[in-house]
Amino acid sequence: xxxxxxxxxxxxxxxxxxxxxxxxxxxxxxxxxxxxxxxxxxxxxxxxxxxxxxxxxxxxxxxxxxxxxxxxxxxxxxxxxxxxxxxxxxxxxxxxxxxxxxxxxxxxxxxxxxxxxxxxxxxxxxxxxxxxxxxxxxxxxxxxxxxxxxxxxxxxxxxxxxxxxxxxxxxxxxxxxxxxxxxxxxxxxxxxxxxxxxxxxxxxxxxxxxxxxxxxxxxxxxxxxxxxxxxxxxxxxxxxxxxxxxxxxxxxxxxxxxxxxxxxxxxxxxxxxxxxxxxxxxxxxxxxxxxxxxxxxxxxxx
Amino acid sequence: xxxxxxxxxxxxxxxxxxxxxxxxxxxxxxxxxxxxxxxxxxxxxxxxxxxxxxxxxxxxxxxxxxxxxxxxxxxxxxxxxxxxxxxxxxxxxxxxxxxxxxxxxxxxxxxxxxxxxxxxxxxxxxxxxxxxxxxxxxxxxxxxxxxxxxxxxxxxxxxxxxxxxxxxxxxxxxxxxxxxxxxxxxxxxxxxxxxxxxxxxxxxxxxxxxxxxxxxxxxxxxxxxxxxxxxxxxxxxxxxxxxxxxxxxxxxxxxxxxxxxxxxxxxxxxxxxxxxxxxxxxxxxxxxxxxxxxxxxxxxxxxxxxxxxxxxxxxxxxxxxxxxxxxxxxxxxxxxxxxxxxxxxxxxxxxxxxxxxxxxxxxxxxxxxxx
Numbered sequence: 001x002x003x004x005x006x007x008x009x010x011x012x013x014x015x016x017x018x019x020x021x022x023x024x025x026x027x028x029x030x031x032x033x034x035x036x037x038x039x040x041x042x043x044x045x046x047x048x049x050x051x052x053x054x055x056x057x058x059x060x061x062x063x064x065x066x067x068x069x070x071x072x073x074x075x076x077x078x079x080x081x082x083x084x085x086x087x088x089x090x091x092x093x094x095x096x097x098x099x100x101x102x103x104x105x106x107x108x109x110x111x112x113x114x115x116x117x118x119x120x121x122x123x124x125x126x127x128x129x130x131x132x133x134x135x136x137x138x139x140x141x142x143x144x145x146x147x148x149x150x151x152x153x154x155x156x157x158x159x160x161x162x163x164x165x166x167x168x169x170x171x172x173x174x175x176x177x178x179x180x181x182x183x184x185x186x187x188x189x190x191x192x193x194x195x196x197x198x199x200x201x202x203x204x205x206x207x208x209x210x211x212x213x214x215x216x217x218x219x220x221x222x223x224x225x226x227x228x229x230x231x232x233x234x235x236x237x238x239x240x241x242x243x244x245x246x247x248x249x250x251x252x253x254x255x256x257x258x259x260x261x262x263x264x265x266x267x268x269x270x271x272x273x274x275x276x277x278x279x280x281x282x283x284x285x286x287x288x289x290x291x292x293x294x295x296x297x298x299x300x301x302x
Numbered sequence: 303x304x305x306x307x308x309x310x311x312x313x314x315x316x317x318x319x320x321x322x323x324x325x326x327x328x329x330x331x332x333x334x335x336x337x338x339x340x341x342x343x344x345x346x347x348x349x350x351x352x353x354x355x356x357x358x359x360x361x362x363x364x365x366x367x368x369x370x371x372x373x374x375x376x377x378x379x380x381x382x383x384x385x386x387x388x389x390x391x392x393x394x395x396x397x398x399x400x401x402x403x404x405x406x407x408x409x410x411x412x413x414x415x416x417x418x419x420x421x422x423x424x425x426x427x428x429x430x431x432x433x434x435x436x437x438x439x440x441x442x443x444x445x446x447x448x449x450x451x452x453x454x455x456x457x458x459x460x461x462x463x464x465x466x467x468x469x470x471x472x473x474x475x476x477x478x479x480x481x482x483x484x485x486x487x488x489x490x491x492x493x494x495x496x497x498x499x500x501x502x503x504x505x506x507x508x509x510x511x512x513x514x515x516x517x518x519x520x521x522x523x524x525x526x527x528x529x530x531x532x533x534x535x536x537x538x539x540x541x542x543x544x545x546x547x548x549x550x551x552x553x554x555x556x557x558x559x560x561x562x563x564x565x566x567x568x569x570x571x572x573x574x575x576x577x578x579x580x581x582x583x584x585x586x587x588x589x590x591x592x593x594x595x596x597x598x599x600x601x602x603x604x605x606x607x608x609x610x611x612x613x614x615x616x617x618x619x620x621x622x623x624x625x626x627x628x629x630x631x632x633x634x635x636x637x638x639x640x641x642x643x644x645x646x647x648x649x650x651x652x653x654x655x656x657x658x659x660x661x662x663x664x665x666x667x668x669x670x671x672x673x
Contacts, residue, residue, distance in 0.1 A: 284459075
């Protein structure tokens, strides 16, 4: 193999790694903002799945990838609105609400995609993915995701909004006393977090997979959740973690043909690797980093 | 002001009657109202979606009931589904009552099934009670160990229980896949994605042969009853509940909080593992690469619908099993148009039940606020 082709292979793996990191980065960016405001949203998986499904269906209906992305963000926001109603306004347990939303999203997206398929078949339309291929793609979400994480970094550290957000996540009662409206801040954070997860889902179904499949997020939302801890609740940390796991994903795909005879045993091992690494990193990091003090604690009001 | 104590706590005959009525009618009714509401809303959402998809409700409803319990075989299928849900749900009720968020029952179930299937070939020559016992114990140990990993990560390294257990679920799926395609693969299967059938000695005896209903369901009911006695009648059970309700008070009462939480964690994992081994030894008799059916997640809905009461787990598991078995059974119904009934909708119903029960329960399910 000549040097140029080896270089091209490495470049293509890296490029695909950056692409795979985009959904993780978008979702983890949202979750970062949510967690800094004291919301541990494990419904992020469901928001991502809803975003992926809505983006595929919207894109296919309208023929516009941009409207698909809007649909994905909107679906994510709807999931976030339910999460906010349950956890911020009604002050219910965040874990149970998140789990419920995940199951609800799993069921409804499954039905939606089956129904869309049946609808398409009855009118002689081809099934979901192909109409999207010609619609221009959504590669602009990649620079957008980088811009968003930079913006998040600036806003969290250098602005009044960021200060209010962090205060709400650390000590909501004190924040309230200082004039911050805790419920408003947390609701906004919940909506933003799920919208970003919806965007991540849209990139997944429109750009990476060009189509929606049942359960296509396959735990990426949960991975994004651990990226936040990984990145020590900081935007640059989250960016680095997302890039690392994105590249891990593309290396997996690139290695698959090289596994040869043992592919049926080694490939699952590669698939388990991100989760094992996430666990190992969480175990190694724990104790040296501190989560927001009011994470997952409902605020009962002053 | 003066009437109230007389009515509730006085010695009059009226007071006695009021107290008796409260104990016999009001408390049970209040305890039943919430799960009935949650289950009803879940069912209603499912019906609305089904109707919106164009299935005529007048045809769907009787066909669904027929698919759940139309004849002895359909009823067996429903009870077969209830069995793993009941066992896992009982374990989760214990861990949630102790304030441990074990979301990893799906992984614990998978490693339990794996351990059961891996043990079976070695004990094929044993007397059947011993062989079966060995397989089930292997499942219990594997599930307990899998949960112990998460417990260790939480109590020695501070990794949140929710995250550790969720991530371990995804690891378990791949571990199962590796072992099924590697060491346990049936050399006769073309795609190398199933194991050979377990030896007959390790099979759970059948209660109703034609429906394949095995004795695991009796074990499940027994375990739920045992947990009920444990939580309400033993000192350990009382302490478990105190740790879940208020870990700080528990510490002042000199209860070893971490030990109880770890114990509940591992015990719930062991129950998940047992459910997996029971499923292999009683129902499927072999493993496939994709063995997870999401029972570990459904069982969370079971435990919460039951209000975390062990005896409530029995009807709650039957409810979700009926939803699942009804949806799956629709494909076998003779009426036209029911064959493409969306089985995936049951997940949506589970989600709705979770959301409604956590919204309606005021205090019972609230998470420990400071540990």
